[in-house]
Every structure is written in C-alpha cells, then in structure tokens.
Amino acid sequence: MSVVVEAPIAFRDGNAILRFDPLFPGGGLLSIVSGADRSGKNSIVFQSKVDDLVNIETGDERLARQQRRNQEHSGADAASLQASESAAINAGVTGDEDVGCFARSSKAVRGGGGTKRTSSLMAGAGSDSDTGAPESAAPTGPQPFFIHYVVPKKKKLITATFFSRAGKEQLALVREVVEKTLAAVYPQGKKELIVFVSPVSGSGGAKKMWERDVLPLVSLSKHSIRVITTTRQAHAEDFVADLANTVNSSHVCVAVGGDGMMHEAVNGVQRRKQALLERGVDIASAGGVPLLATIPAGSGCGLAKCFNILEPIEAAKALVHLNSTNVDLFRITYVPCFHNYVPTEFEIRAAKKSNKPIPQRHSGMTDVQDPPRYAFLNNCFGVTNEVDKGSEHMRWMGNARFTVKAMQILVDGIPQYRMRVRYRPWVHQETGERLEKTEVGQVLPYKTYPRCNGRDECAHCTSNRKRTRSGENIPGADDSLTPVAPTSSSTKNEEETDWKELAEDRFTLLMLNNLVDAARDMAVAPLAHAGDGSMDIVYSGRLPHDPRPVGRGEFIKIFLGLEGGTHIEDPTVHYIKAAEVEVLPEDGLVMADGELLPTSGVRVKMIPQGVRVVRSL
Numbered sequence: 001m002s003v004v005v006e007a008p009i010a011f012r013d014g015n016a017i018l019r020f021d022p023l024f025p026g027g028g029l030l031s032i033v034s035g036a037d038r039s040g041k042n043s044i045v046f047q048s049k050v051d052d053l054v055n056i057e058t059g060d061e062r063l064a065r066q067q068r069r070n071q072e073h074s075g076a077d078a079a080s081l082q083a084s085e086s087a088a089i090n091a092g093v094t095g096d097e098d099v100g101c102f103a104r105s106s107k108a109v110r111g112g113g114g115t116k117r118t119s120s121l122m123a124g125a126g127s128d129s130d131t132g133a134p135e136s137a138a139p140t141g142p143q144p145f146f147i148h149y150v151v152p153k154k155k156k157l158i159t160a161t162f163f164s165r166a167g168k169e170q171l172a173l174v175r176e177v178v179e180k181t182l183a184a185v186y187p188q189g190k191k192e193l194i195v196f197v198s199p200v201s202g203s204g205g206a207k208k209m210w211e212r213d214v215l216p217l218v219s220l221s222k223h224s225i226r227v228i229t230t231t232r233q234a235h236a237e238d239f240v241a242d243l244a245n246t247v248n249s250s251h252v253c254v255a256v257g258g259d260g261m262m263h264e265a266v267n268g269v270q271r272r273k274q275a276l277l278e279r280g281v282d283i284a285s286a287g288g289v290p291l292l293a294t295i296p297a298g299s300g301c302g303l304a305k306c307f308n309i310l311e312p313i314e315a316a317k318a319l320v321h322l323n324s325t326n327v328d329l330f331r332i333t334y335v336p337c338f339h340n341y342v343p344t345e346f347e348i349r350a351a352k353k354s355n356k357p358i359p360q361r362h363s364g365m366t367d368v369q370d371p372p373r374y375a376f377l378n379n380c381f382g383v384t385n386e387v388d389k390g391s392e393h394m395r396w397m398g399n400a401r402f403t404v405k406a407m408q409i410l411v412d413g414i415p416q417y418r419m420r421v422r423y424r425p426w427v428h429q430e431t432g433e434r435l436e437k438t439e440v441g442q443v444l445p446y447k448t449y450p451r452c453n454g455r456d457e458c459a460h461c462t463s464n465r466k467r468t469r470s471g472e473n474i475p476g477a478d479d480s481l482t483p484v485a486p487t488s489s490s491t492k493n494e495e496e497t498d499w500k501e502l503a504e505d506r507f508t509l510l511m512l513n514n515l516v517d518a519a520r521d522m523a524v525a526p527l528a529h530a531g532d533g534s535m536d537i538v539y540s541g542r543l544p545h546d547p548r549p550v551g552r553g554e555f556i557k558i559f560l561g562l563e564g565g566t567h568i569e570d571p572t573v574h575y576i577k578a579a580e581v582e583v584l585p586e587d588g589l590v591m592a593d594g595e596l597l598p599t600s601g602v603r604v605k606m607i608p609q610g611v612r613v614v615r616s617l
Contacts, residue, residue: 007173054148084216188322196236201257206297213312240268248287258298263593293614305517307615329610330375334368337584337601366600375592381510385589414550418586422501423578426534435577452529461531504541526565
C-alpha cells in the first residue's frame, strides 16, 4: 500500500498535482507535478526536501502569522521582515530562484529578474492586501496556499503559491497532503523560541547575523519568537534558572553567540532543575525543561561544528525543524589545591580598561566554595587557555585571533604547566574495552574506532548509555539533582579505587572533551561521542625526570594537526577515555566551554543525557 499522498491543485498557468512522499531520504519530499504536455509526459515544476521546507500556510494562517510578527517585533524590524517575505513571494511568482533572498530592506522586492507568469487565479498572490480574502469570502472556492522553502546552494528564501480546486472535497484532499507534510517539517510541534542575543559575540556581529540571516526564515515558521538582548554576563543563565519565568518543554532556549552563551543556557537549565527539586517539585510535573539551540555567531562555535549547523542558513533550518539529540554533560566541582597565581595578559588588560587594581601574583591553597558548574563541550588547562583568553583583545579578527596568539606564544617560548592529574578509566558497557594511549609507542585505533553521528541512534552511544537495573535509560542522572538507581557496595568500592594517576607532572596541553570539536577548526577529540558516558582526555606533557622544554617544531606539528584531528596520532600526544577526572593545577587558567572558572582544582564527573540540543537533520 502506497504511503504517498496527493491532491489536485492549480499552480501557475494550469492544473497540477501536489504530492508528498514521507519515505524519501531525509524526512520526505514535497513535489508539484504539472499535467501532461504535448508529448504526454508529466513534468515536476516544484520539488523540495522536508529539510528545506519552512512552512505551508493558508491565506488566513499567513495573515494571522503576520499579525503575530508585528506584535513580536518593532515597527522597523516588522517592515524589514515584510520586505524579505515579499521578495520571497516575488521569486515564487516569477519562478526565478535568484530573486528571493534574506532581504533586510524594501529594495529587495525590486530584484525582479524575470517575467511574471500568473494565471487569473494567481494574480496578486504576492500582495498583502488580498491575503486570505478568497478563503474567508468563498469557503468552497479555490483557496490559496503558500509554501515557504529554502534553496540551500543559493542561500535563497522562496515562497511558492498554489490554489486548491473549487469544492470542499478538493480542499480536504489538499489539507491532508499539507498536514502530513507539516507533521514531517515540525516533528516537535510548535514551540516558543526564547532567543538570547549576545551583542558582543562574533566581534559584535551576533545581532546582525540573527536579524539578517536567521530571523527572516524563522519568522515564516509556525513557532513564536521572543528576543532578549543580553546586557551582562550570566544574563541568559539567570533568566532560565529563575522559576518566576515560564520556561519548560514548550520552549526552546536559543543562544545566539559563541559556546559561552550556550554554557550559560546549560547552567541555567541545571540550576532550574535544582531549584525545582529543592522545592519538592517533580521536574516533569513542572512542565519539563526546554530544548537548547545555538546560532553560531562567536569565535569558537564547537557545538555548531559538531552538529553541522555552522552556516547560518543551516542553523536557521534546524531552528525550524527542531530535530534534537541527547548530550552528556560534565559536572565540575572544585577541589582545594596549591596554586601559583600569575595574572594573565587578559586580566591585566581587563583591569586597566575598567580602572580596577591589577591582580597581584601570589601563591597558596585555593578554597573555592562556588556551586558546581556544568559544561557541554570541554574543560581545558594549559596553553589553549592562553591562546583563547590571551587573544580576547583581538576579537575583531574573528577566528584568526587564535592563530595570531599561537604564533606569538611560539616566538616567546612554549610554556609548561605543573599539574597533578588522575582519572577513572571508562569501560565499554558491552565489550569491556578501554581506550588508553598513555605511553610513547602505543597506537590508537584512529581509523577503525566508531565515530559519533550526533544522533540518539548512534550505535556506540546507545550501547553505553547509563541504565538502571531494569534496563531503562536514566536521562540527566546527576546524583545532586535526580535520584539514581542504587549502586552495590562492590561497585562503589571499584569507583573509589579504580583510579590511575598520569606519570607526567608538566603539561603543555590538557583538554577534557565531551564532543569532537572544540572550535570551528579544532577537532581536538575525534573519537569522542556525545552520549557514551565518557570524557576524552587529550594531553601532551613531560615526565618528572625529563627536563626538556617543548620544541617549536613539536608545538607546530600538534597545532597544525588539530584541524583534522590527526594530532592524536603524534607520539607526543596522549589520549584516554575516562569516566571521571581530577586535575590539581599549580599554575595556569582553568576554563570550561571557553569561560573562565575559578583558579582551583577540579573534579569532573559525567552526567548522562544531561540536555537535549537541536541539531541538523
């Protein structure tokens, strides 16, 4: 029995068939097939994969959406969005895909470039003045429908218009096709998008990217939108954590910026869970927690790289469809340690800029009483932090600032950082295998080890998800937040004793990774998986009896290998999959997801399936 649904329609100059095939790879395929030509053959006059569809709406639905848009946005923004929509409709009427665009001014509608081919039914379809009139005035007559879609290669937003045939039965057939198509376009249903825009991310271009490249597309969807421009650090985190604000599973928290903005959203969700449980409120009965999404407008954007949404148009499409996946989290607690504090160039510049006292160098035991932090991407120590924070004043350069700072370090001499590192090995739940490359001569299964596909269906992640004794998955099983299944005393003893300490005491590079990519061009942990319950330790260090400094050639080789992930094949780079890690740094910065943490020792534990994150289709 065929699952393809179709209905007769009027399209452009004649009769056609609207057809939806839900089994087409990639979520489905919507087509419009014209009637037979002189040769007796049908021709496809419109075709779009579900991944490229934004919305299908009637005239009345379009009018209601435009009214909602005018309420959600200021007069200037609403007018600009209307110009973009008009340009898209003009492209659909002319059939010229070069006309539609993510327009930001009324000039876009004069982009013509084609001769209008309109039948009497189509006349005026691109005008707002007659939107919805046929549907309300003559319910049994031809009804207009608008298909909003994207042409990815040309980065164009287009609107195609068709009409149902006259009669209630004909309209019902069209609605059936449209409803089945929209069910594939919106697998999560309609949501409210709470969009946090950082005005300082991406050299200050985050707001511009959102308004120019993302909002015109998302505003055509069935989702409602609320935009909050952040005014301070932790603004987004505090908003999500505050129980006075309505934030639940009917919402999507969208971080427009870099990984630091997403770090705030993640910690806001975890703080919200904690606040609910402290009040004795079940998280599910309180409406659950929101999906999290990122629009990459910062320098690093490792999360966007991992889930194939680096391009603004791909991020916008992902925000429409809201396909998502579970991502493990790091729970970072602070451990006292002796630390030689030396103010960094970044801290000195920041103090001078704000007319505050310059931090002074000192040594002593740390005793940080702050609550735990959560990280979705990484927890870093060593030279990478100097590259990141030491280049803050060069944000105007974009990602090039990292290369410039690395070259400066190369000239000045590569530093080494004293640390004590111990870990509890990760063990594959089904095969019992471990992954540890800690000595020169050991070889990683770089080419044969399974790679994460960033989906819940990843075979490696599925076989290693934390489970209760009954075999049920435990989403977000953090013993400080949600009850975890009882652990036997033998397992507890194993977790307390099965620790190993790294022989090295000086490190150039030490990164604990949850995902493959730390930035757009840094595949630090190519064997990492988003949901297997492990963190991937990547490090390069020196043994206590080895006084050699880090050579420039060694540093360059590692640095150049980061983009493709080939650095882990270097004999001086080591790789471990761990279940838990403790790091006691004597000097250097401590960072998580690109954000500074208090200078302290840390203990990092995995939280399985901590959050759900929007990904590409």
